[in-house]
Structure formats: C-alpha cells, structure tokens
Amino acid sequence: KYKMMHHSLSPRPMHVSSADCSRRHISDMSLALGTLNHVSFVVxxxxxxxxxxxxxxxxxxxxxxxSFHFDGCWLWRHGLGVHLIRGTPVNKDKSSIVPQSNHLSFLAQDLDTVERQLDDFRIKYVVQRCCEDGVEMRQLFFHDPDNHMIEVxxxxxxxxxLLEGGGDTRHDSSGESDASTFGESDTSMSLCHPPPGQHECAC
Known part of the structure; x- marks a missing residue:
C-alpha cells in the first residue's frame, strides 16, 4: 500500500531578498533534480x-x-524508462489525433524513414510542419494502443x-549543458540563430 502524504496548499512563505536574487539565478532555488528517469502510462x-x-x-x-502488488511492466531505451500500469486509461477519441495535447516526444534519426515505417505498421498519424528563421521543423503524431500521444x-x-539568463553554465550527469542555467553572457551564443549552412525552407 502507498502512504498518502498530505501537504498544505499554503506552504510556509519563502523570504528572498533582492540581494539574494542578484547573487544567484532563480533556478538555484528549484528542486535538486537530475535527469528525467521515466514516464508512466495507465494501460x-x-x-x-x-x-x-x-x-x-x-x-x-x-x-x-x-514487491509491486499491481500489474505492469518496465521498459527502457534512449536513456528513458516507460512504466506501464494496468488500469483504466482515460477515455479518448482515438479517431482524432490532436498534436496540441499531452504527448511523449522522440527525436528521429531520419523522419522520412520513420514515416515509411509508420505506414508499414499501418499506424495512423498526422504531420505538422512549421518554418521559422529558415528552419523547417517537422513533427509526426500518433497514438499508442491506449490513445497516449507519441511524437517523433x-x-x-x-x-x-534562451529567454532568460543568470548563473553559471552547468552540465548534468550526462555531460549535456543545462539550458536553464546559462549565464547572460551565454545568451548571445549562435544558438539563437539558424545553424551554419542552413538553407531557407520552402514552407
């Protein structure tokens, strides 16, 4: 059995002076988290x-x-776990694929290949495209058997x-930079511009 922990909706206020804010970025006061470990779906x-x-x-x-006393299974790939839990999924209309909804997203190694594979699996999907600053972004959306949205x-x-700065450049355990903690001096990096050699898209 799970022990339910009840927390007050009105926690003790945090007193942060302007001097504190000037010394450190607001993210320094967030939870001491590592990388995303897993997502869970009721199936x-x-x-x-x-x-x-x-x-x-x-x-x-x-x-x-x-020791878990409920049915389910764990899966792993791409540095991410997916935990499936047997239950009653939220009823959704599988006939309608709405990209503007909760979803799990993966980067594609090759989107054209993924699209052909979805056709081979006979999985219904929708394609969404957008073009900005000469960069075309393409997204494929489809459902799993329980109508959870997947994006590639x-x-x-x-x-x-970056839309905000402050603090020093940091790296997580995987060695990747944490974008939320780049300093203001880093916001002028070329990350704010299309990659070198990027051609204008036709959309």
Whole structure:
C-alpha cells in the first residue's frame, strides 16, 4: 500500500531578498533534480501495450520490483524508462489525433524513414510542419494502443534560444549543458540563430 502524504496548499512563505536574487539565478532555488528517469502510462492490457513499445518504438523490457502488488511492466531505451500500469486509461477519441495535447516526444534519426515505417505498421498519424528563421521543423503524431500521444520530430533542428539568463553554465550527469542555467553572457551564443549552412525552407 502507498502512504498518502498530505501537504498544505499554503506552504510556509519563502523570504528572498533582492540581494539574494542578484547573487544567484532563480533556478538555484528549484528542486535538486537530475535527469528525467521515466514516464508512466495507465494501460488496459499490459501485454498489448508492451508489444507496441517494443516493436514500434524499440524499447526493451527491464526488471521491475517484484514487491509491486499491481500489474505492469518496465521498459527502457534512449536513456528513458516507460512504466506501464494496468488500469483504466482515460477515455479518448482515438479517431482524432490532436498534436496540441499531452504527448511523449522522440527525436528521429531520419523522419522520412520513420514515416515509411509508420505506414508499414499501418499506424495512423498526422504531420505538422512549421518554418521559422529558415528552419523547417517537422513533427509526426500518433497514438499508442491506449490513445497516449507519441511524437517523433526533428525539433533539435530548431535553434535553442534562451529567454532568460543568470548563473553559471552547468552540465548534468550526462555531460549535456543545462539550458536553464546559462549565464547572460551565454545568451548571445549562435544558438539563437539558424545553424551554419542552413538553407531557407520552402514552407
């Protein structure tokens, strides 16, 4: 059984002086988190859902604590875990694919290949395109067997342009820079511009 922890909706106020804010970026006061570990989905049939995540998205089954007293399974790939929990999924209209909804997104190695593979799997999907500053971004959206939205995209083509600065450049455990903690001097980096040699898109 889970122990329910009840927290007040009105926590003790934090007193932060303007001097404190000038010395450190606001993100320094956020939770001491590492990288994203996993996402969980409630599914009607664990076996069917697991087959989709294995066969279509390439995830691998991994060990799950045997002390859990509810059905489910754990899968892993791309440095991310997907935990499936047997239950009653939120009823959604699978006939309608709406990109502007909650979804799990993966970068594609080659979007044209992914699109052909989705056709081979006979999975219904929609394509969304946008063009800005000469960069074309393409996104493919489709559902898993329980109507959870999946996206495959080339969003890494869109330049990362920081909207706030402060603090020192930091790196997470994977060695990647944490964009939320770049200093103001870093916001002028070429990340705010299309990559060198980027051609104007036709959209």
């Amino acid at each position: 009607a049939d664990v076996a069917i859902a697991a087959q989709f995540y294995r066969d279509v998205l390439g995830f691998t089954l991994v060990r799950r604590p045997s 995209c080339n969003c890494d083509e869109f330049p990362l342009c």
